[in-house]
Amino acid sequence: MKPVRVRPNDPRVLPLVSMHLDLMRASSPACSVHAMDADGLERSNVLFVAVFDSDEAVAIGALKALDGTHGELKSMHVRQDRRGQGLADLILDRLLDEARTAGMERVSLETGSQETFGAARAFYGRNGFTTCSPFAGYTADPNSFFMTRAL
Template sequence: MELRIAVDPLDGPEIADLLTGHLAEMHAHSPEDSVHALDLDELRKPEITCWSGRIGAGLVGCVALKELDPTHGEIKSMRTATGYTGRGIAAALLTHLLDVARTRGYERVSLETGTAEFFAPAVRLYRRHGFDFCGPFAGYISDPHSVFLTLRL
């Protein structure tokens, strides 16, 4: 089946469950003060666009893009649903987000993720898509539990 990606208003129970699980896993793998994942209310802010990926009627993943300034976006809440990892869902969502970032005129897209082994697949995904390691950005501070990546578009 084909993956359909569309802007998500973040008002359905499936996306709420997926993002609640995402937040819980971030807290399970990083110290409290090193968790930078956003909750549903924060993701609904006007500077953030969230997309969901669906196969048939089922939600299989999501990703959000936060505008930091007119030339710089930040990836937030990249998540693949249980049972769908390793199928290219995250890569398709990331590609879609980067296409949107380019059409918005962003010069770069950055992200923060964790350093625990749990986050290694995410870092590999971003590196495969051309992201390079960078220092903290947009108010983040250096933290042994965070890694920062950026992609010049």
Template sequence: MSLRIVVDDLTGAPTRALIAAHLAGMHENSPPESVHALDLGALTAPGITVWSAWRDDDLVGIGALAELDGDGDGDGDGARRGELKSMRVDDRFRGTGAGRALLRHIIAHARARGIQSLWLETGSEDAFIPARALYASEGFVECGPFAAYAPDPLSTFMTRTL
């Protein structure tokens, strides 16, 4: 699948709709205290870059990189650790390789920014098996909670050295 992946300013209706669907899906599969997905406002915070993947005029997916340390301006200078956030592929494009392409794009940008490790939190329930399998196949391994996360039986934490 040929994708065009761009930094997204989060103003377009398709992106906003996919973020809303992502949040709704997280709340369908996890109790509120175990939902760590970022809403639209949080995704616009300094130190977070959001990408969207497109096939022609169709939004295929989104993903974000948040600096865990550094100066918070989003350029990665000084940031040694980054967190993957809001990875979501539109249901119409699941199983097409779009999620892997977006993940690899974010990894490449993190590496180019000098980030040395990536971290993520995803669900531990069956609905999240495909996500955990994708991350594991790209070199992520399970770890304990990081940053401000607390232990949660419904969360799986993963990391990867770049």
């Protein structure tokens, strides 16, 4: 299995995009949910990738260009029953490769500060991301945790 480019509105990925958004809404106050629905991802012209098992998306992720040298990871999600199989690594590696190819020098992300997001923060930390200040219009928020990585 390897990540492939797909549109966020592709019917094969919509259930996983919705699942991700529902989890974000259940885990954070509404004012601190920065996940985008499929239409928002589509309008933002993000590079969106998915890993499929048969014709069903089991992992997704997106890369949003902030400017010519800085990108943001969006909507990284692995279906719960498929976690621990290295799918997040596949998605992240593909998105970082795409960022490098696009000439980006840095990739940042926003995730939650709550315990629910502890595994995500640890995953990004293991992959070279470090804590940073809010970026690209984000503001300090006790429910948000910001990370960045030079490429």
